[in-house]
Amino acid sequence: MSHNKKTITIITAVVLVLALVIGWCAWRKHVTSTKETQASANTSSSSSTNKAKKKKTPVLSDKQKEQNKTIALQMEKDMRNWGVDSLADPHQWVKQPADQVLAALRTPDNIETPADMPTSMKINQGWGSSAPSYVCNTSDYQSLCDTMPTSQAWWKNEVWGTGARWVKDPTATVLESGKVRVKGKVRSILVTSGDTYSMGGYNALTPAWRDYQIDDILTIKNGKVSDIEYAGNQNWWINPFLTAWTPDRVADSIGEGNRIAIPVSGALNWNGMNPTGITRVLNAPTSMGGMDGKVDWSMWDDLIQAGNTANGQQQAPDLDPAKDAATIHDRE
DSSP states (O other), X not given: OHHHHHHHHHHHHHHHHHHHHHHHHHHHHHHHHHHHHHHHHHHHHXXXXXXXXXXXXXXXXXXXHHHHHHHHHHHHHHHHOEXXXXXXXXXXXXXXXXXXXXXXXXXXSOOOOOTTOOBOSOOOTTSSTTSBOTTXXXXXXXXXXXXXXXXXXXXXXXXXXXXXXXXXXXXXXXXXXXXXXXXXXXXXXXXXXXXXXXXXXXXXXXXXXXXXXXXXXXXXXXXXXXXXXXSSOOOXXXXXXXSOOOOTTHHHHHTTSEEEOEEEESOOOOTTOOOOSOSOOOOOOSSTTOGGGOEEOGXXXXXXXXXXXXXXXXXXXXXXXXXXXXXXXXXX
């Protein structure tokens, strides 16, 4: 009997050990299978994510790239070429009648956003020439709103002439993202009233010109520009249709560029202007040697050399030929 009990005990122990071994093996197999399944799922998920990311980057054909470049360049030209022609050669106005020169430099009427500008962006009602003017948006100047309701009406009252042009055709590059980068240089011009210097029958008209570097990234969808990423500050006078017109820094900024004194025949009549004093204007030179040489007087060389005595005219009393001849070619 004792022998049988021992045998049963041994058999039971063996069975238990085998059961434990089999159970442990089954558990390990389950754990391994679960990990493999999770790893496979993670790999699949990662692969799907990478594929999704890759799908977000459009694959453009060469033809599509060229089309997008054309659209981007057209957009940039439409949004930045406006107003007074800043590329016009000022030498053409030397000794010409003042009224004719002023007419050429006057901000034109009816400046409107180009109807065919290739964009699907939502245009803010506060942008552009037809937007409510600065005086209408500022409580301190509400009394002026009736006479200057739009940005264009207000700005033409403040300064004589403003405009911008691309100096050369900008360049366009398609990025890996499919967006288009446009780079180049835009030249702006500003003409303000206040010039007083004269010599004989000629008056000095001293516009300012300044070049601004442009580096924009344009997103194009369905043949239209849907977004623009600007590099640096976007002054409204070089982007007038997509920004609000304000008096801030216009003369200060453009005035840091080049100033040229143009001798024009006759008086400077600023008809149609009644500046409010809100907007800063360009400093006007009182002599050829003034303003630390910041104004180019080279167009007056022959007038100085001749002493402006042609046709029996007398030399202006405020002209000092020796002083002016010594400073005329000083440059900033």
